[in-house]
Amino acid sequence: xxxxxxxxxxxxxxxxxxxxxxxxxxxxxxxxxxxxxxxxxxxxxxxxxxxxxxxxxxxxxxxxxxxxxxxxxxxxxxxxxxxxxxxxxxxxxxxxxxxxxxxxxxxxxxxxxxxxxxxxxxxxxxxxxxxxxxxxxxxxxxxxxxxxxxxxxxxxxxxxxxxxxxxxxxxxxxxxxxxxxxxxxxxxxxxxxxxxxxxxxxxxxxxxxxxxxxxxxxxxxxxxxxxxxxxxxxxxxxxxxxxxxxxxxxxxxxxxxxxxxxxxxxxxxxxxxxxxxxxxxxxxxxxxxx
Numbered sequence: 001x002x003x004x005x006x007x008x009x010x011x012x013x014x015x016x017x018x019x020x021x022x023x024x025x026x027x028x029x030x031x032x033x034x035x036x037x038x039x040x041x042x043x044x045x046x047x048x049x050x051x052x053x054x055x056x057x058x059x060x061x062x063x064x065x066x067x068x069x070x071x072x073x074x075x076x077x078x079x080x081x082x083x084x085x086x087x088x089x090x091x092x093x094x095x096x097x098x099x100x101x102x103x104x105x106x107x108x109x110x111x112x113x114x115x116x117x118x119x120x121x122x123x124x125x126x127x128x129x130x131x132x133x134x135x136x137x138x139x140x141x142x143x144x145x146x147x148x149x150x151x152x153x154x155x156x157x158x159x160x161x162x163x164x165x166x167x168x169x170x171x172x173x174x175x176x177x178x179x180x181x182x183x184x185x186x187x188x189x190x191x192x193x194x195x196x197x198x199x200x201x202x203x204x205x206x207x208x209x210x211x212x213x214x215x216x217x218x219x220x221x222x223x224x225x226x227x228x229x230x231x232x233x234x235x236x237x238x239x240x241x242x243x244x245x246x247x248x249x250x251x252x253x254x255x256x257x258x259x260x261x262x263x264x265x266x267x268x269x270x271x272x273x274x275x276x277x278x279x280x281x282x283x284x285x286x287x288x289x290x
Contacts, residue, residue, distance in 0.1 A: 031191060036177050042170055049165030057158040060114040061101075061122050068112075070103035070124045080130065084142075088123055091143050094232050095150035097121070104130070109246060113145035114154060121149045133245055140229050140238035147228025153221045160217050164210040172202035211273060218275040223285050236286040243286075247279035 030041035056063075064070060075085035081104070088102050098119030107126040115121030123145045130138060148154070176199030180186045184194040226243070230236035271278075 030173070035181075036174065041173055042166075045166045045169035045173070046162075048169045049167075050162035052165060053158045053162040056161075057116045057154060060116060060154065061120075064112065064114045064122060064124070065103065068105040068107070068124065070105040070122075072101050072103050075102075083135070084125070084138075087139055087142055088146065091139075091146040091232050092149075095146050095228075097146070097150050100146070100149060109133070111141050111145055113148045115149065116154065118149055118152060121154075123149070133242060136238045137242040137245055140233060140242040143229030143232040144225045144239065144242075147225040147232065148221070151221065151224055151228060153225065156221070157214065157218060161214055164213055165207075168203055168206040168210050172199045172206055175199065175202040215273050215275055219277045222276050222282065226282050226286055230286060240283050240286050243279050243283050247283075 030037045030044050065072075073081040073085060075082040084104070085102050089099055092099050098121075100113070100115070100121040100123045103122060103124040105124055105126055108128040109126060109132050111123070111125040111129055113121060113123045123142065125138065125141065129141065133141070176195040176197075177191065179198035180191045180195035184192065186192045186194060226239055227236075229239045233239070
């Protein structure tokens with residue numbers, strides 16, 4: 001539950017901060033003497049919604065390195081590092097993308113890929129993953145992460161988040177105006193404190209509900225990345241074995257900004273908010289029974 005709350009709070013906080021800053025700069029011109037200017041409100045909402053998601057995308061690589069403590073490797077550090085870099089290079093060539101940066105971080109079994117552009121990405125694996133899997137399974141995990149990059153998943157999720165954020169901000173302002181003018185019966189020109197309080201509360205509530213949509217898209221991209229790994233390796237079996245092994249160990253927790261980019265998540269009772277499908281469903285999809 002704490003992981004989900006932190007994940008949602010991060011995204012919502014960005015929108016709230018942007019909203020406040022734009023209001024202070026006088027960008028809230030959707031508020032007129034005659035009520036809400038809907039077209040202007042929609043533009044305002046899009047600026048807030050997309051700016052936050054794009055900033056997060058552009059900062060994804062440095063934030064990932066900082067939050068996980070991932071160390072970039074060149075292949076000269078030892079045989080394991082050399083094999084990792086060589087394997088990622090081969091997979092990237094097959095996928096038709098530029099060579100990603102390769103990194104290792106301390107932690108339980110997990111991995112992730114991130115980056116704003118296909119030809120400037122980062123693929124990282126944990127020490128726990130390297131210790132618990134054989135080379136075929138690690139290669140499958142690397143294929144999964146390279147497939148994420150090749151599919152443009154980071155950009156797609158950013159755009160989806162931007163669209164969702166736009167509507168969250170838009171409808172939150174409408175709710176705020178309704179509360180201020182109808183519920184609190186503010187008959188003065190302009191809006192009162194009720195508008196701002198109700199807007200912020202509605203933004204938080206709508207943001208939580210909207211995250212269900214984003215999580216659903218995230219789960220679909222996991223199936224595509226699994227299939228992409230199978231295609232890159234020429235067989236689904238290494239990915240099936242890797243997933244089966246992950247299902248038998250506790251997947252390492254990632255920072256909230258990276259949770260949707262990992263190879264595995266922790267399914268819980270709030271499955272609607274999960275960024276990853278259950279391991280069993282992913283294996284069934286690879287085996288053609290889903």
